[in-house]
Amino acid sequence: TFRVTAINISSTLSTYFSDQLQFEQRNEQLADDGEITPYEADEMNEEWENREWQKRMDLLPRKIGIALIRFHACTALMRFYEFITGRYILCVDRLENGSSGRESSYEHSVDVMDKLTRDPFQASLRTSQLLHNQEHSPGKVLSSDGKETSTSRELYKQMYSTCLWANVIPFLAELTVQYGVLLYGYGVYYMEKKKRRKEREMSNDDSDNNDDEQKCEEDDAESVDETAYALSILFRSTHLTVSRFFSWIAASAGGAAGSVFYPGWGAVLGNQVGDSLVGALLD
Numbered sequence: 001t002f003r004v005t006a007i008n009i010s011s012t013l014s015t016y017f018s019d020q021l022q023f024e025q026r027n028e029q030l031a032d033d034g035e036i037t038p039y040e041a042d043e044m045n046e047e048w049e050n051r052e053w054q055k056r057m058d059l060l061p062r063k064i065g066i067a068l069i070r071f072h073a074c075t076a077l078m079r080f081y082e083f084i085t086g087r088y089i090l091c092v093d094r095l096e097n098g099s100s101g102r103e104s105s106y107e108h109s110v111d112v113m114d115k116l117t118r119d120p121f122q123a124s125l126r127t128s129q130l131l132h133n134q135e136h137s138p139g140k141v142l143s144s145d146g147k148e149t150s151t152s153r154e155l156y157k158q159m160y161s162t163c164l165w166a167n168v169i170p171f172l173a174e175l176t177v178q179y180g181v182l183l184y185g186y187g188v189y190y191m192e193k194k195k196r197r198k199e200r201e202m203s204n205d206d207s208d209n210n211d212d213e214q215k216c217e218e219d220d221a222e223s224v225d226e227t228a229y230a231l232s233i234l235f236r237s238t239h240l241t242v243s244r245f246f247s248w249i250a251a252s253a254g255g256a257a258g259s260v261f262y263p264g265w266g267a268v269l270g271n272q273v274g275d276s277l278v279g280a281l282l283d
Contacts, residue, residue, distance in 0.1 A: 004071045008064045016056055023048050070177055077173035085169070086113050115165035120255050120267040123162045128263035131155050152260045160256035163271065164248075167255075171248045178240055186233055243282040250274035 027041040036044075086092045090109040131151050134141050143149045143157070251274040258270025 004067050005064050008067050009060070012056055012060055012063065016052065019052065020045075020049065070181075073177050073180075074170070074173045077176055078169050081169050081173060082117060085116060115162070116169055118162060118166045120159070120163050120166050120259075120271065121264055123166070124159055124255075124259040124263045124267035127158050127162070128155055128259065131158075155263075156256045156260050159259040159267065160252055163252035163255035163267065167248055167252055167271070171244055171251075175241070175244045178244070179237065182236055182240065183233075186229070190229065239282075243278065246282065247275045247278040250278045 024041075024045050027036070027044050030036045031038050031041045090113055092106070092109045092113055131141055131154055135151060136142070139151050140148055141151050141154050143154050251271045254270035254272075254274025254277075255267045256270070258266030258268070258273075260266070262269075
């Protein structure tokens with residue numbers, strides 16, 4: 001909760017100062033060109049500061065509230081997906097209480113469940129320590145296929161696989177929340193549009209001044225709007241899926257790279273950086 005609040009506050013402040021700097025630079029350019037006086041530029045800057053600061057501070061509590069709701073919704077969905085995966089997809093409980101002939105299936109299910117719920121922070125520390133203990137020469141270890149490789153490369157390889165598995169459920173939960181927000185927004189827009197259309201039809205029935213040709217044109221326009229509405233949802237949902245897929249890959253690669261430089265917190269920071277970079281490029 002504190003992390004989400006701090007991120008939204010810092011994001012709001014950084015955006016405000018960035019916009020302020022751009023606005024002041026634009027006014028300075030106008031003053032240099034002689035279009036306004038330096039005194040007018042200062043007044044415009046002060047007016048912008050007062051207006052934008054108040055507006056953004058008024059919106060900040062709502063922004064933090066929405067972010068907290070999304071965060072807790074993602075957390076709840078993660079636990080739900082973990083429950084569904086363990087209980088009904090991998091059937092860990094049933095295999096555990098089953099016959100001895102299912103021991104291999106039970107071990108496989110537990111292994112998959114462990115990969116999906118593993119903590120990259122702790123896994124990074126343990127894997128780094130384990131590989132350093134296995135070095136037969138400085139900076140050299142034997143890889144899983146028996147070949148000699150550098151410790152950092154083997155650490156990256158193992159942590160990339162670890163982060164890839166561990167990020168499946170969190171990214172799926174976040175994608176589900178984003179789909180919900182997207183469909184809710186489109187649903188509100190559609191219902192408002194339908195309401196306005198109904199009010200317009202009632203107004204037209206009362207006036208009785210519209211001819212058949214005009215009604216046909218309105219019906220054609222409405223059918224085009226329905227098609228464009230469906231295509232817009234399809235495009236946005238596809239873009240969202242592709243964006244989150246590449247964010248999943250980049251976050252896993254970032255977590256692996258961070259583990260090489262600083263095991264533990266490096267994995268956490270690398271995950272965030274990889275996700276943010278793809279989000280900035282594709283969103």
